[in-house]
Every structure is written in structure tokens, then in C-alpha cells.
Amino acid sequence: MNDFLNxxxxxxxxxxxxxxxxEPFNLNIFxxxxxxxxxxxNERPTGETIFIIERKPIPNEPQFLQxxxxxxxxxxxxxxxxxxxxxxxxxxxxxxxxxxxxxNSKIACVYRRQxxxxxxxxxxxxxxxxxxxxxxxxxxxxxxxKTLGEIFSAxxxxxxxxxxxxxxxxxxxYLKNEEDEERKEFFNNLFSLTFLDCINYFRGTNVNNDKYVxxxxxxxxxxxxxxxQFRKKxxxxxxxxxxxxxxEYENELxxxxxxxxxxxxxxxx
Numbered sequence: 001m002n003d004f005l006n007x008x009x010x011x012x013x014x015x016x017x018x019x020x021x022x023e024p025f026n027l028n029i030f031x032x033x034x035x036x037x038x039x040x041x042n043e044r045p046t047g048e049t050i051f052i053i054e055r056k057p058i059p060n061e062p063q064f065l066q067x068x069x070x071x072x073x074x075x076x077x078x079x080x081x082x083x084x085x086x087x088x089x090x091x092x093x094x095x096x097x098x099x100x101x102x103x104n105s106k107i108a109c110v111y112r113r114q115x116x117x118x119x120x121x122x123x124x125x126x127x128x129x130x131x132x133x134x135x136x137x138x139x140x141x142x143x144x145x146k147t148l149g150e151i152f153s154a155x156x157x158x159x160x161x162x163x164x165x166x167x168x169x170x171x172x173x174y175l176k177n178e179e180d181e182e183r184k185e186f187f188n189n190l191f192s193l194t195f196l197d198c199i200n201y202f203r204g205t206n207v208n209n210d211k212y213v214x215x216x217x218x219x220x221x222x223x224x225x226x227x228x229q230f231r232k233k234x235x236x237x238x239x240x241x242x243x244x245x246x247x248e249y250e251n252e253l254x255x256x257x258x259x260x261x262x263x264x265x266x267x268x269x
Contacts, residue, residue, distance in 0.1 A: 081238065084252070085135035087245045092140070093132040094224075095195075095202055099148065100124060102218045106190065107175070110183055122175070124168050126157040141253050148198070149176070149191035190214045196250065203246050221246060 115122035153169035175187040200206045201215045224230045
């Protein structure tokens with residue numbers, strides 16, 4: 001398995017941009033954001049109607065989490081890109097987009113770029129936005145323990161019209177049941193990684209984790225900080241704020257109260 005991983009990693013270094021069937025596959029996630037105007041990730045609704053309850057002040061709260069509120073106010077203040085829900089969506093969306101490119105690069109390496117065409121192509125496509133847009137606290141606590149297999153088995157985005165909505169799920173099941181034992185072992189370990197595993201790798205914590213061998217090649221936040229396009233698109237203050245939020249990601253979810261949907265509130269009344 002070590003030789004299998006090493007060979008895949010060596011070949012991956014040569015793979016910057018190439019074609020899968022009729023569609024180009026580009027490993028530069030920042031081009032994807034710029035070309036598709038994903039700024040509205042911060043502005044979209046959660047996908048469900050929720051009551052936003054007033055947040056109680058947290059002792060010794062980091063200053064970057066206070067920027068969304070007015071000075072001297074105990075309420076939520078202005079709702080902007082520094083607000084908790086928007087930072088949550090931004091960081092989660094960024095990591096998932098990077099993971100999509102990363103997983104496709106691994107699949108391409110394992111199959112030495114022979115990934116087929118049409119409906120049988122061995123490539124994962126863009127997911128529905130629900131998982132990213134959902135800012136419900138309980139949902140996101142549970143999402144930390146979701147595996148990559150579960151996350152990327154969700155239905156495809158409605159913008160992907162040439163493939164079944166279950167394409168990703170079918171492909172992942174195929175990869176996890178590969179006839180080749182080395183490939184099967186690799187993909188089962190890869191898709192069993194949790195979102196929290198990926199967050200830890202992304203921010204560079206728990207560096208001795210044995211699982212990280214399967215994440216080799218995934219961009220880290222430190223890589224984004226050095227990327228000229230990322231720095232051009234985001235102010236230094238916002239990058240620092242996003243970095244601090246990602247470093248405290250699961251702690252922030254743990255310290256906040258869960259939110260109830262309007263439907264649950266109506267049923268209770």
C-alpha cells in the first residue's frame with residue numbers, strides 16, 4: 001500500500017490541468033471561484049427557515065468573532081461576512097471545494113488518467129448547495145463526523161444536467177468495491193476520512209495522524225495564504241479572521257446553542 005500511495009503521489013505532481021472526456025478538469029480552485037462568482041455563498045439562505053436567537057456573550061471570546069456586532073451593543077449587530085453563520089458557510093464551502101478537486105486528482109492518479117467518458121466517467125461532480133448553506137448548529141456538529149463518502153454521495157447540483165443526480169454516490173460505491181485489492185483498500189480509507197479529519201489537516205493540526213497519508217496533496221490554509229489570487233480577492237483582515245475561525249471551528253460549534261427550525265417551533269405550539 002505504501003508503494004501504491006507513493007506512486008500515486010509522484011504521478012499527481014505532474015497533473016496540473018488535463019481533460020476528462022469533453023470537460024476540462026482544473027486543479028486551481030481559485031479560478032473556479034472567480035469564474036463562477038461564488039461570493040454569494042455568504043449571502044444565500046440556509047435552505048431552511050430558522051429563528052436566529054440572540055447569542056449570549058462568551059467569556060474571553062476572540063475579538064474576530066465580535067466584529068459583526070456594534071460596539072457597546074449586546075445584540076448581534078450588523079450582519080456581514082464576519083458574522084458567525086457566514087464565516088461558517090465560507091470556511092465549510094472552501095474546504096469542500098478543495099476536497100472535490102483533491103478527490104478527483106486522486107481518482108485520476110489511481111487510474112493513471114484512464115477514467116472513462118460519459119455517464120461512466122470516474123469523476124465526482126459539484127454537489128447541491130444544501131450542505132454548505134446549512135448553518136444550523138446541530139447539523140454542523142453532526143457534519144464534523146460525516147465521512148467524505150457520505151458528504152460526496154449527496155445529489156449533484158441542478159447545474160449538472162448531463163449526469164444522474166446519484167452519479168457521485170454510484171461512483172463512490174464502485175470505487176469502494178473495486179476488484180483490485182490495493183485500489184479497494186485505498187478508496188475505503190480515503191472515503192472513510194471525516195470532515196473533522198480534513199479540517200485538522202487543512203489547518204495543520206494533529207500532524208502525526210496516520211490518516212494524513214491519504215490526504216497528501218490536499219491544499220492547506222497556509223497554501224491559500226501564499227496564493228496571489230486568494231490574497232487579491234480577500235483582505236488581510238478577512239484572511240486572518242477566516243484563519244482564526246477555522247482554528248476554532250469545532251469549539252465554536254460546541255459553545256453555541258442549537259437552533260430550531262420554524263417547522264419544529266410551530267409543531268411545538
